[in-house]
Amino acid sequence: MNWQRDIEVLTPLFNRGAYQDTPEIRVPSIRGMVRWWFRALGGTADEEKCVFGGMKKFGQRFADDVLASRLVFRVSNVRAPRANPNPPTLPHKQGGQASPQAAFAPGARFKLEVFSRLENLQPELENKVKNALEVWLLLGALGLRANRSGGNVWPADGSAPKAADGLKSTLQNLGLKNWSVALVGQGKGKSKNDLHETATDTIQGNPYRDIFGSINPRLSSPTKFKVIRLADGFCLLACAPHREIQCEDGQERTILREAERLLWNKPQPHRWQALGTWNYILP
Structure with a gap:
């Protein structure tokens, strides 16, 4: 498997690591979001563990095993200017109640590459991973306030649907x-x-x-x-x-x-x- 896509972030991206005043585009955050959509699309616990890895007692078929992830996520070509001043996480409020935090400005871009390691995925599993990646791009986000329009990712290569009917058929x-x-x-x-x-x-x-x-x-x-x-x-x-x-x-x-x-x-x-x-x- 080798999936890659240029991605644009349409809204402020509040994604940070150990340093709370320094925004980052973090691979673990992306992996977690894609894993969530893999489950939302019907992936079983065994399939999830087989693809993303997991500890003992997770899943049924591999409950006694610790499995490493069979996917590598790689971020490159990051073009993400920091927002100045820090944008509000609650922009409908004013002053301190708006809770401004460090973020990348809207329009940030990066390339995401996801490929298999150790051994190739079975075709059915590979297809489920690719579907999860595509659905994340269309319905998902990244970072803090992801459920409230923070860090909204979108395909930057022109491949996204252009109208409601196209979006509906693509998701189906x-x-x-x-x-x-x-x-x-x-x-x-x-x-x-x-x-x-x-x-x-x-x-x-x-x-x-x-x-x-x-x-x-x-x-x-x-x-x-x-x-x-x-x-x-x-x-x-x-x-x-x-x-x-x-x-x-x-x-x-x-x-x-x-x-x-x-x-x-x-x-x-x-x-x-x-x-x-x-x-x-x-x-």
């Missing part, structure tokens, strides 16, 4: 199932900054952990927002597992449909309402 061909995907603000002429600001403006004090996650106990947000670029400009992409939940009004809705309803009806909903109704492209 990559094996994305049981996920809701919607485009928000398409054709509204909003800038990347406007969209990034809106994506961070969710529910203050958020009691909806099944929709937007929670801090205590820690739960990653099931609903994810990302700035993407189509032929007619920038818009937000929203996605979440396609699962119905019991809502506060007694109705059952999918996670993403309830997220839309809550954001449209929250206090000070002007940013979300300015983007219009959501265009659901999946399922």
